Amino acid sequence: MLSGKNIIGFETSSEGTVGIQAINPATGEPLGPLFFKATHSELEKAVIKASEAFKTYRNFSGNKKAEFLEAIATEIEALGDTLLERYVAESGLPTGRAQGERGRTLSQLRLFAGYIKEGSWVNAIIDTPQPDRQPLPKPDIRAMERPLGPVGVFGASNFPLAFSVAGGDTVSALAAGCPVVYKAHPSHLGTSELVGTAIIEAAKKTGMPDGVFSLIIDDGVEIGQALVKHPQIKAIGFTGSYRGGKAIFDTAALRPEPIPVYAEMGSINPVFILPKTLKEKGEALTKAYLGSVTMGVGQFCTNPGLMVVQKDDTFIENLKKETPKASGGIMLNRGIQAAYEKGIEQFSLGAEILSTGTQPEGFTAAKPMIFSTDYAGFTENEHLKEEVFGPSSLVVNCQSKEEILKLANELSGHLTASVFGTEEELTAYADLLQILEQKVGRLIINAFPTGVEVTHAMVHGGPFPATTNSRSTSVGTLAIHRFTRPVCFQDMPDSLLPDELKTANPLNIWRKVDGEIRK
Ligand code: NAP
Numbered sequence: 001m002l003s004g005k006n007i008i009g010f011e012t013s014s015e016g017t018v019g020i021q022a023i024n025p026a027t028g029e030p031l032g033p034l035f036f037k038a039t040h041s042e043l044e045k046a047v048i049k050a051s052e053a054f055k056t057y058r059n060f061s062g063n064k065k066a067e068f069l070e071a072i073a074t075e076i077e078a079l080g081d082t083l084l085e086r087y088v089a090e091s092g093l094p095t096g097r098a099q100g101e102r103g104r105t106l107s108q109l110r111l112f113a114g115y116i117k118e119g120s121w122v123n124a125i126i127d128t129p130q131p132d133r134q135p136l137p138k139p140d141i142r143a144m145e146r147p148l149g150p151v152g153v154f155g156a157s158n159f160p161l162a163f164s165v166a167g168g169d170t171v172s173a174l175a176a177g178c179p180v181v182y183k184a185h186p187s188h189l190g191t192s193e194l195v196g197t198a199i200i201e202a203a204k205k206t207g208m209p210d211g212v213f214s215l216i217i218d219d220g221v222e223i224g225q226a227l228v229k230h231p232q233i234k235a236i237g238f239t240g241s242y243r244g245g246k247a248i249f250d251t252a253a254l255r256p257e258p259i260p261v262y263a264e265m266g267s268i269n270p271v272f273i274l275p276k277t278l279k280e281k282g283e284a285l286t287k288a289y290l291g292s293v294t295m296g297v298g299q300f301c302t303n304p305g306l307m308v309v310q311k312d313d314t315f316i317e318n319l320k321k322e323t324p325k326a327s328g329g330i331m332l333n334r335g336i337q338a339a340y341e342k343g344i345e346q347f348s349l350g351a352e353i354l355s356t357g358t359q360p361e362g363f364t365a366a367k368p369m370i371f372s373t374d375y376a377g378f379t380e381n382e383h384l385k386e387e388v389f390g391p392s393s394l395v396v397n398c399q400s401k402e403e404i405l406k407l408a409n410e411l412s413g414h415l416t417a418s419v420f421g422t423e424e425e426l427t428a429y430a431d432l433l434q435i436l437e438q439k440v441g442r443l444i445i446n447a448f449p450t451g452v453e454v455t456h457a458m459v460h461g462g463p464f465p466a467t468t469n470s471r472s473t474s475v476g477t478l479a480i481h482r483f484t485r486p487v488c489f490q491d492m493p494d495s496l497l498p499d500e501l502k503t504a505n506p507l508n509i510w511r512k513v514d515g516e517i518r519k
Contacts, residue, residue: 049211071202092330147177149234169237268305274421298391323355343388350381413463
């Protein structure tokens, strides 16, 4: 049973008088209950509690924090169909997707639990002393990653579980030792409360401090901006639009104490199909391309918004034949659908409409659109380089390899780039790969970008404007380092050092001792 209340540590709260409701995007009907927008005093309580909780939580062992993350997974799983039904009603996404995303969320929690249990992630480095060194003795110097402090997290509308309340940002912050104050996305308020309550249950059962997690409700920027400005907040994790991420980044930079903002924003994820491969596999690649463009009604940050080929008439004919078979779907909310409609209208001013898919029924329904232009059209129309969030994509027909290279050089930062080609072709286009490596976080060979594995080596990031910090990732265990900083202890008595740095290595982790990796 949903309460519509803010979750302030171990308490719930509804001080505010303004209520908001989630909307079913398939029908336009409001979904109960009324959710109370957080007041500034509720936000203050949540941050102060997080700050208090940090005093103990920061020193919890990897095992203890892992127990908490595993318990969150168990509590989310125990929500069963209640969670799935609410997810589907709020997002318009099908049950299969809800199940898949829940599985991803649970395995992400468990992956981080295993990672911090093992413990070597802290990058423990020990430089042993040389008391007899001349002319001066060398001190004992030891360093490791330590948590930053309370983290504010904003999730995106398009992943109500995996990039939301218990998503990658929250999990990596908690794993690092940082309490989280989460700003609920108004597109899936019920899903957020269910998962937020599961986190609190897990916290209570595993002996976590009150304030290790809070969930605050708002449907505008007021409370979110206040969260970013709060002096006790030490970092921000954000997934969403360029406009939102950049605004939060700017606010954080203007604070008396600026803090890091890890914002994952828009991306058009360019795909290049090299000529021989396009000739040989054009038909299969056309279908796979359309599948990737329309997956999840195109509402993925890794949606392939740009396809670059050396002009090939058969490919264009295939696209014209196959696109009408591709169906659209229900978009996440009215705002996103309106932005999609506006985006494709602007695109049609600078590019030709090559083909369209079928328009389904529904309050926020949208249909697939494929546009095309040539290299000159692409370079002359700046707006064609911007993301249109939804099931659309632009094909750029280049005349030569030189045009392809020039186009690649003109790209800004993206999450991914994909290149299709045989090994021989890829070798001949090694210069293209060199350019793309500088533009993206993940360079993909012979696959479309949709589908992001949650692993240790995954990089879901990239240069600006894909993110506000290209030196990190929001997916995979490397994400933990966004919420830590290296701290060096010089000549600290062994008994006072964190276990990770004690001479006897009681946690048996991998450490770099005098430049050599060992246990
Ligand atoms: P959004 O509109 O940016 O909203 C995300 C969250 O940030 C919401 O809670 C929103 O609050 C808040 N917010 C937005 N602007 C703010 C501001 N100026 N100050 C404080 N808080 C602010 O994102 P969305 O609704 O999820 O829209 C989808 C977009 O996300 C697409 O463009 C897509 O490309 C992008 N996306 C990117 C990734 C990625 O990994 N890079 C993943 C998923 C989605 P309110 O809604 O309450 O205003």
